[in-house]
Amino acid sequence: MSQPSKRKGLSTTAIHAGEQRQKIADSITDPIVCASTFTFPNSQSVIDYIEQKQEREEYGRYGNPGEKVVEKKLASLENGEHAILYSSGMAAIVGLLMAKLNAGDEVVFFDECYHRSREFCSKHLSRFGVITRQVKACDYNAMEAAITPNTKMLVSESPTNPHMSIVDLERFAELGKKHNVDTLIDATLATPYNVRPLDFGVDYVLHSATKYLAGHNDLLAGVIIGNKEKLEPVRNLRGIMGAINSAHNINLLARGLKTFELRMQRHNENGQAIAEFLESHPSIEKVYYPGLDSHNYCELARDTMRGFGGVVTFLVKDADWRATADIVDSVNIPRIAPSMGGAESLIEQPLVMSYFECTPEERIRFGIPDNMIRMACGLENSEDLIADLKQALEKVTKKVSATSRQQ
Amino acid sequence: MKFRTRSIHVGNRRDPGTGAVVPPIHVASTYVQPGAGDWGEFDYSRSGNPTRKNLETTIASLENGIGGLAFASGMAATHCVTMLMEAGDNIVAGCDIYGGTYRLLHKIVNRNNVSVTLADSTNTATLEAAITDKTKLIWIESPGNPLMSITDIEACAEIARRRGILIGIDNTFATPVLTRPLDLGVDIVMHSATKYLGGHSDALGGVLVVKDKELFDRLYFVQNSTGAVMSPWDSFLTSRGIKTLELRVKAQSETALQLAQFLDQDSRVSRVLYPGLPGHPNHDRAAKQMVGGFGAMLSFEVNGDYHQAKKVAESTKIFQLAVSLGAVESLIEQPASMSHASYDAADRAAHGITDGLIRLSVGLEHVEDLQADLDQALTAN
Numbered sequence: 001m002s003q004p005s006k007r008k009g010l011s012t013t014a015i016h017a018g019e020q021r022q023k024i025a026d027s028i029t030d031p032i033v034c035a036s037t038f039t040f041p042n043s044q045s046v047i048d049y050i051e052q053k054q055e056r057e058e059y060g061r062y063g064n065p066g067e068k069v070v071e072k073k074l075a076s077l078e079n080g081e082h083a084i085l086y087s088s089g090m091a092a093i094v095g096l097l098m099a100k101l102n103a104g105d106e107v108v109f110f111d112e113c114y115h116r117s118r119e120f121c122s123k124h125l126s127r128f129g130v131i132t133r134q135v136k137a138c139d140y141n142a143m144e145a146a147i148t149p150n151t152k153m154l155v156s157e158s159p160t161n162p163h164m165s166i167v168d169l170e171r172f173a174e175l176g177k178k179h180n181v182d183t184l185i186d187a188t189l190a191t192p193y194n195v196r197p198l199d200f201g202v203d204y205v206l207h208s209a210t211k212y213l214a215g216h217n218d219l220l221a222g223v224i225i226g227n228k229e230k231l232e233p234v235r236n237l238r239g240i241m242g243a244i245n246s247a248h249n250i251n252l253l254a255r256g257l258k259t260f261e262l263r264m265q266r267h268n269e270n271g272q273a274i275a276e277f278l279e280s281h282p283s284i285e286k287v288y289y290p291g292l293d294s295h296n297y298c299e300l301a302r303d304t305m306r307g308f309g310g311v312v313t314f315l316v317k318d319a320d321w322r323a324t325a326d327i328v329d330s331v332n333i334p335r336i337a338p339s340m341g342g343a344e345s346l347i348e349q350p351l352v353m354s355y356f357e358c359t360p361e362e363r364i365r366f367g368i369p370d371n372m373i374r375m376a377c378g379l380e381n382s383e384d385l386i387a388d389l390k391q392a393l394e395k396v397t398k399k400v401s402a403t404s405r406q407q
Numbered sequence: 408m409k410f411r412t413r414s415i416h417v418g419n420r421r422d423p424g425t426g427a428v429v430p431p432i433h434v435a436s437t438y439v440q441p442g443a444g445d446w447g448e449f450d451y452s453r454s455g456n457p458t459r460k461n462l463e464t465t466i467a468s469l470e471n472g473i474g475g476l477a478f479a480s481g482m483a484a485t486h487c488v489t490m491l492m493e494a495g496d497n498i499v500a501g502c503d504i505y506g507g508t509y510r511l512l513h514k515i516v517n518r519n520n521v522s523v524t525l526a527d528s529t530n531t532a533t534l535e536a537a538i539t540d541k542t543k544l545i546w547i548e549s550p551g552n553p554l555m556s557i558t559d560i561e562a563c564a565e566i567a568r569r570r571g572i573l574i575g576i577d578n579t580f581a582t583p584v585l586t587r588p589l590d591l592g593v594d595i596v597m598h599s600a601t602k603y604l605g606g607h608s609d610a611l612g613g614v615l616v617v618k619d620k621e622l623f624d625r626l627y628f629v630q631n632s633t634g635a636v637m638s639p640w641d642s643f644l645t646s647r648g649i650k651t652l653e654l655r656v657k658a659q660s661e662t663a664l665q666l667a668q669f670l671d672q673d674s675r676v677s678r679v680l681y682p683g684l685p686g687h688p689n690h691d692r693a694a695k696q697m698v699g700g701f702g703a704m705l706s707f708e709v710n711g712d713y714h715q716a717k718k719v720a721e722s723t724k725i726f727q728l729a730v731s732l733g734a735v736e737s738l739i740e741q742p743a744s745m746s747h748a749s750y751d752a753a754d755r756a757a758h759g760i761t762d763g764l765i766r767l768s769v770g771l772e773h774v775e776d777l778q779a780d781l782d783q784a785l786t787a788n
Contacts, residue, residue, distance in 0.1 A: 009773020015735050015774070016725065024541060028736060029607045182753045216647055218429040255607050255647075256734040262654040313765055329697065333412065335428050343650040344428055379650065380416070381409035 010193065018072025021329040030069055032251045036060040043267060062239045063137035066250045073257055074213070077192040078205050082228035084235050085250065089188065089208025091243035092222030093117050096204060097153065099237040104130030105152040110167065112160035112367070114186065115354060124142065137165050138297070140175060140401050147179045157186040158197070159373035162313040162350055162374040162388070163367060164189075164288045166297035173201030180228075188212070189340075194305045203230065208264045211341025212309070213218065214256040215263050215300075218342075219249040263379060267341075268307030270377035270385060277386045283393045285371070287345060288313040310377035311340055316393075321370035323396060326351055328373060330392035333385060340376030347375045408646075410469065410584070411653045417442070418464030418646065432643045435459040443785035444521035454631050458639040462646045463614070466604065466759075469583040469649070470596050476630050479644060481579065481599025482507050483635035484613030486515075488544070488595055489574050490629045494520040497541040501528030501558060502758050504553025505599075506575065506747040507752075525754075528558040529689060535566050545574040548580060549696070553706045553742040553766045554759055555680040556595050560696060564592030575623075579603070579705050579733070584656040585697045589618045600637070602733025603703075606648040606655050610641040635732040656772060660700030662777065663769040667705050669778050674710075676783045677763070681705040703769040704732060706742070709785070713762035716741050720765055722787040725772055725780040737746030737777055 008016075024031055028170055038057040040046045048054040057063055059243060065162070067085050086092040096121070101107060107125070109118055111134045111159035121132035135142035135159055147154075154176050158167035163398040169185065176183035184204040185197040191212045197205045207213055209221035224234060238244065245253075275289035287294070290301035290308040301308060316324050348354075350368045358366070377385060408416070422430050433456055449455050463475035478484040483506055492498065500512060503527045512523040527539035528547045538545070545567050549558040560576060567574035573593035575580035576588045579595045582603045588596050598604055600612035617623050630636065637645070660683075667681035679686075682693035683701030692703055709716050720728055730746045740746055743762045747755060769777065 008776050011735075012725070012772035012776040015770065021724075021727070028727060028738075029735075216429070216650065218647065252647075255609065255644075258607060259655060260650045262651060262658055262771065266654060327779075333416065337426075337428055339428075342428070344419070346428070378415065379410035379654070384409050384412040 011258075013076050013097055014073060014257045014260045017070045017076040018069040023286055030251070030254065032065055032247050033065045036246045060381045061242050062246055064244075064250065066247055066254065067245065069242050070254050070257070070335065071223075073227065074209070074252050075225055075256065076205075077257075077260070078198055078225045079192075079196050080198050080205065080227075082231050083223050083225040084231060084238060084244075085209070085223050085245050086238065087222070087243045087245050088220045089186075089206065089210060089222035090116055090120070091315045092208075093184075093186070093206055093350060094244060095238050095241065096184065096206070096234055096303035097121070097125060097163040098241070099234040101125060101130045101152055103370060104150055106133060106148055106150045107153045108132040108143055108151060110137040110139075110156040110160070111145070111395055112137065112156050112163050112165055113155065114161060115366075117155070119167060123364075137163070138167060140168070141350050144175055146180075147175075147181060151179065151181050153182050153184060155184045155186075157182075157189065158195075159189045159290060159309070159311070161189055161274055161286070162293070162309065162372070163310070164290055164313060166290055166305070168300055169195070169197050169200035169202055173203075176203065189309050190305065190307065190347045191260075191264055191310055193261060194268070194307050194309060198225065200304075205226070210339065212264060212267065214253045214341075215258065215260065216252070216256055216342050217339065217344055219252045219256075221249060221253050250368045252361050262306070263343075264309075266379050267310035267377060270379070270382045273307055273382040274375065274377050274389070276386055277389065278312065278314050281393060283317050283397050285317040293392065311374065312377065313372060313374045315369060316371045317320070319371040319396075321349070321351055324371045324373060325352060326396045326399065327354075327392050330395050331388050332391075334378075343379045345376060345378035345380060347373065350374050353381060414465065414469050414652055415650050418461040420461065430458065432639050435641050436570065453634050453636055456492040456636070456639055456642070458535075459637055459642040459644075462618055462637070463643045465646060465649055466583075466598070466600075466614050467616050467714045470589055470650075471587050471658075472596065473588050473620060475614055475616045476623075476626055477600065477637040477645075478613040478615070478630065479635045479637055480611050481577075483599070483611035484597050484599075484615050485577070485637070486511060487615060487626055487629045488546075489516045489521070489624060490633065491542055491573070492516070492519075495541060496543040497522045497524060497539055498544045498546060498786050499524045499526055499534065499537045499542050499617040500546040501534070501551060501553045502526065502546055503528070503556045504546070504548045505552045505734070506749040508548075508577065509544070509782065510749045512761070513522060524728060528563060529556045531559060531562045531566060534563060538566070538570055538572070539642040542570070542573050545572060546577070546581075547574070548577040549586070550682055550693070550702055550704060552580065553680075553747060553764065554705070555682055555704065555706055555764060557682050557687075557693040557696065559692055560586070560588050560593060561591040564588075565667070568592060581697060581701050582652065582702075583654050584653050584662070585700050585702060591696075594619065594622060600645050601731065602685070603656055604652060605641075605645045606652065606734055607634055608731065608734040608736060610644040611646050612637045612641050627634070632720065639729070656703065657700055658771060659703035659769050660772045662772075663702060663703040665765075665774045666767070666777060666781065670705075670707050670781065673785065675711045676707050678708040679705065701762045704766065705769065706764055706766045708753075708761060709762040709765060711763055713743065716765055717744065717764045718787065719784050722784040723780050724783070725776055726767065726784075734768070737770035737772055739742040742766050
C-alpha cells in the first residue's frame, strides 16, 4: 500500500479533510446546521447564486454545510473527486441508477449482490423499460457475453454478501472500459481502509455508510463516489427526488469517521481471528472469509486488499436449520440483527433473516444453505467473541448428540 | 469480559420495547409514576435519567467501581466532591493540577471556610507532612497538568487510609484504559468526560466513580440536591465515544511517545515532559502505574521566551490552538497564557509553569503528519 508522499495518513484525512480550519464561532467541531432553508441578503444575491457566481446553500433538499464536509471527507478517503450523500445505501444506488439509466438501457449484475439492489432493478427499473441481466459472480466471460450495445452499467459488490467473494476490480473495470460501459462497485464490506475501487479504474463506488463508515449502529446513510462531471446529473436528481440525510445524522457520521481507521484495524483483526477459530472448530463445515487459505479468492484478496473486514460467514456441520438457529440463539455477546459494521457484533442466519420467504430451490440457487450463519464482528475483544462462540457451539453440539442418543 | 467488550456492552442495554441495538436517547424531564407516593425507577431527570444511567453504568464498570455519577462538566463533578467538606475542614491537593481545580479550591471552596494546602504529591513524604488533623480530603492528579508529573497513587491512598481521610483523583489524563485508581486504593475517581471519554470535542461532562456504597449515596445526595447533571444528549455522545475509548487512547499514546522522542532529540527544544521518556523523573513509577501506554499529553519548553513559545503555538497547521484535550483532533496551547492563566503568576513560577512551556494534546492523526507539523512550527520560530 504505497501512498504518494503528499497524501496524508488515513486518520489525518478522516479527521480534517473537508473541514475549515477556522470555523463559525471558532468552534473546534462543525456546527449542526438544522436549517431547512438558507436566507439571501437581497435579490441580487439570489441572482448571483442562480447564475453560479456564488457558491452557497439554497434549500435543505439541495444541500447542507455539514453534508458538504462529510462528502469531501468520503471522497478524499476513496481517492475520489466527488461524493453524494443519501439517506440510506439503497437510496444511493437508486439515485445513481435512476439518473444514469433510460428506457431500453440494460444493466448487468453479478448475482451475489444485495438482494434489495437486484430487486430494485428487476422489479422496479423494469417498469421503466430498463432490462436487468444477472450472471454468476466473478464470471467475467459471462458478464462480457451479457453486454449488448444497450448496456449502460455493470454492477457488483466486493466482497459479496454473505459469500465474501472478491471481484477482480482491474478486470471488472477493464471490461467496462472495453465496452464503454460504466462500472459500479458496492464496497460496503471492504471500506476504503481495505480497498479503493476507484484506484483500479472503477467509475463509481457505493457504500451503505450505515455500516463501517458511521460505525456505531446508530444512523442510516448511503454515499456514491466518483467523477464530478459524471455525478452532476445524479446530484441534480437527488435534489428533485429528495432522499437526503438529516443534519443530525450527518454530524454523527462525521464523528464516526474520525475513528474509522482504528475501528477498521480492529474489525479486520476480529474477522480474521474469528474466521481462524471457526475453521479449526470440529463443528464447523466451512468458513467463508477471504483471509483464510481455504477461501476461493484468497490470493486475489491478499493481492488487492489490506484486510478483509468483520463479516464472517460459516456453515455448521450436520446441522439442520433448527440446530443452526439454536447456535444463533445461544450466543451472549453478538445481538441477533441484520446489518454490520458497528461497535456491537451482530449475528444472523440468512435463511431466517433475509431469505425466509424464498423457496428451498431458490435458496439453493442463491447459495444460502439452512446451516449458514453470518457473523458481523464488532469491536469487542476477540477473546470474548471466541469464548462466546465456543460455548454456543458446545451447548448446541451437546444437545444434538444427546437427542441423537435418545433416538 | 475484557475492557473493550465492557466499554461496548455494559450499560448498553438492548431496548426491550423496540429491540434497538443502541438504546434510545431519553429526553423526558419527568416520568409517569405507577401511583401517588409509589415511585418507579425514574421520577425526575435531575434525580435520574435512563440515558445518563447507561453512561454511569459503563464508566463504573470500566473503573472497577460500584457506581458512577455523571455531571454537566468535570468542574461540576469536582465541585460535588468538595461539597462533602464542612466549615473548618482542610483539603490537601497536589500542586501539578488543572488550573480550573486550583481556582475552584482557592476562590470558591475557601469561601465556605474550607482551607486548601497545595503540596508536591509526587513526594509522598511532602504530601503527608501537609496533612493536619483538619484535613478531610486528598486530591491528586496523575499525570499532572501541565508538567506531566507522576504521583504514586497507591502510596497516597495508603496515607489516606492510615489517616482515615478520603482521597480523590482526577484520572482524566490517564483514563481507565491506562490506570484504574480504585484498584490502587483511591476512594473517588473523577474525569472530565469532555476529554478522552467523549473523545470528539463535542460534548461536555464530568463523572465520579466510587467503590463504596455509602460514599456513593453521599455524593448522589449532593448531585441530586445541587443539580449539575449531564444532559441526555451529551450522555449519549459520551457513551458512543466510550465504545472506541481503548482504541483511541492506545493509538494516541503511541503517537505521543513517538512525538516526545522526536522533540527530545531536537535542539530547538530545551526540555520535554513526557512520562514515557526514560529521562522523565518519574518514568519508573509511570511504567509501573500506567499499563499499556503513558497517555497522549505532553509538554515541552522551547529555547526561547514567552513570545517565541507563543509563536510556535500559533504556527502549527494540524495542531489547533485551543485549550481542552483528549479528542481526535490534536491541540496545542501555551499554559502560561491559556490553560493555567487562572493560576496566580507567582504560583505559576513556583510550580514550574514557565513562559516557554507548550502543551500538546496528541490526537489520532498520523504520527508523520504531526511530526512534520511540529517541525515546521519550530522552524517558523
